Amino acid sequence: MDVARVLGDRGPGALDVDVWWVQVPGHRGKRLRDFLWQTGPLGLKLVSQEMLEVLRRSGADLEVFDVDIRLRGGESVAGYVGVLEETHSPGPVHSLWRGRRGHELVVADKVLAAMRDAGLSGIEVEPVAGPFPADRPGFSD
Template structure:
């Protein structure tokens, strides 16, 4: 079976995001008052594990504003997908954990229509982590899911074919 690693295209014209909020240091890792790494906790558990106020803001290093379905962001294993893409993936049988997120342009104005997404990490479903037991910035998708995304004209995604369901286990890292 052919699998594909799906990554955000990250074109300069596209919106890129970064996690921010009150108390985030300019340099170094952002920790909660209890010492938990904010970014890593969001990537592993989602919002329930984070006790600080946070949101996604337009990445100041990239001026792009074009909204796409698969958004590049520097939140490690936490994905930001459009509600449209999440619906399509669910229709394809993907086991995703989604939650509402606050997305803003640099001027503070809101951007609607996006969800935070955590994918399956243990078994090879139609959409799952590319590395068994660990989330990275990319996911593995089945050929059927890739084709459905192409048919639906999902934007902002790039695909690389693999024969392994978990290409990250074989030395491929994103």
């Protein structure tokens, strides 16, 4: 079983083993952000409850999962969930590609404004042209 693929397609509840995320060894950062990590190219994102609420209020269609996040020393970090974004409809929050997830999200201008108004952190923004921009010829990620 490809654990990473299952996480990206169906979330941690689809596995019959315990799954947790741990701070990268050697990473000295101590400030938690609203967008923590994504799980590689398959795309389960780890976001704060606050970010989840902003996305939901903005009309995002998300699958949400409880997640276990730990610091290097094993201490549990509360207040985060895993999310899988829409991959087939170009809603206000959706995947970069139609039909699959990756490590980035496409958000509508109103969602980005709501994220900025809420003061969310850990977000990098790059403008894209329209829904599912990675499906267009010549797109490079």
